[in-house]
Amino acid sequence: MKRLGVVFVLMAIAVALGGQDDLAAGRTEKKFRTAGLVRIRLSSGGYTISGTDSNAIVVTCDQPNRAKVEIKTAESTADVSITDTPHGNFNATIEVPRRSDLWVRLSAGELKIENVEGNKDVESGAGDVYIEVPHPEEYGHRDASVTAGDLNAAAFEVSKGGLFRSFDQEGKGKYRLHAHVGAGNLTLRPAN
Numbered sequence: 001m002k003r004l005g006v007v008f009v010l011m012a013i014a015v016a017l018g019g020q021d022d023l024a025a026g027r028t029e030k031k032f033r034t035a036g037l038v039r040i041r042l043s044s045g046g047y048t049i050s051g052t053d054s055n056a057i058v059v060t061c062d063q064p065n066r067a068k069v070e071i072k073t074a075e076s077t078a079d080v081s082i083t084d085t086p087h088g089n090f091n092a093t094i095e096v097p098r099r100s101d102l103w104v105r106l107s108a109g110e111l112k113i114e115n116v117e118g119n120k121d122v123e124s125g126a127g128d129v130y131i132e133v134p135h136p137e138e139y140g141h142r143d144a145s146v147t148a149g150d151l152n153a154a155a156f157e158v159s160k161g162g163l164f165r166s167f168d169q170e171g172k173g174k175y176r177l178h179a180h181v182g183a184g185n186l187t188l189r190p191a192n
Contacts, residue, residue, distance in 0.1 A: 026064030030071040032057045032078050034097040035118070041081045043067070044108040045090035051098035051116035058095040066090065115191070119176045126183045134191040138173040144188060146181045153188040 032038070034055060045067075052058075057078055059069050066086040072079045082092055096102070101119040104111070108126040117134055133139065133155035144153055145166035152159050158167045179186055 026061040027058065028069045028071055029056055029058045030073050030078070031055060032073050032097060033076065034099045035101075036076045036078060036097070037101045037103065038078045038080060038096050039103045040094065040105070041079075041083075042104070042106040042109070042111075043083045043085040044087075044106075045082070045085045045092060046110045047082075047092050047094060047106065048112045048114070049094045049096060049102065049104065049116065050114050051100065052095045053098060054095065055097055056095070057097075059092060060095075061090070061092045063090055067092070117175075121176075121178045123178075123180045124182065124184065127181070128185045128187070129179065129181050130187045130189070131177075131179060132191050133177070133188055135173075136190055137171065139175045139177050140171050140173045141169075142171065142177040143168040144177070144179040144186055146184065146186050148183045149181060150185045152185070155188045155190045 032055065038057065040049070057071055057080060059071065059080065059082065061067055061069060063086060067082055067090060068084045070081045080094060096116060098115060099117050102113065102116060102122065104122045106124040106127065110128050111124055112130045113122065114132040115134065120131065122129060122131060136155040142156060143166065144151060148163050150161040151165045153167065156169060179188065
């Protein structure tokens with residue numbers, strides 16, 4: 001009976017702290033307010049970052065026992081890291097509040113960002129990066145570059161390929177966008 005009481009106390013503490021982990025299912029969750037800054041550091045793999053109506057950050061991995069996931073939150077910032085990923089075919093989905101500022105660093109792989117409104121600062125060493133821009137007119141300063149590859153920014157009417165391709169624009173919006181890919185393709189597309 002004492003053991004059961006201890007289990008309930010630990011569960012209550014976890015819920016009070018806003019974290020719910022279901023590691024066996026590859027799911028890690030932490031409460032987080034909307035309109036905060038989410039800093040995300042990713043080891044190689046395939047990732048989708050999606051905006052949702054929830055006030056939580058949720059990470060779901062397809063190989064839960066083969067990567068380390070950490071979510072740390074403070075009042076207006078969150079740090080998410082996925083490290084020690086297996087070589088070959090690792091995928092994860094990261095859900096954030098729809099209105100979030102993103103700072104993302106990916107060592108290599110494929111990254112998709114969709115349905116997230118706010119500032120974006122995204123860099124990848126190698127691979128393909130796709131960023132959905134829900135309302136291009138809401139972006140003031142925007143710059144994007146690739147060292148080697150294609151830069152397709154239909155959201156801002158730019159398309160370039162080859163080596164050392166970039167653009168830098170000023171608009172009237174309140175958000176900032178910075179994106180860079182070392183070797184690979186960078187796509188900035190308007191929402192469908």
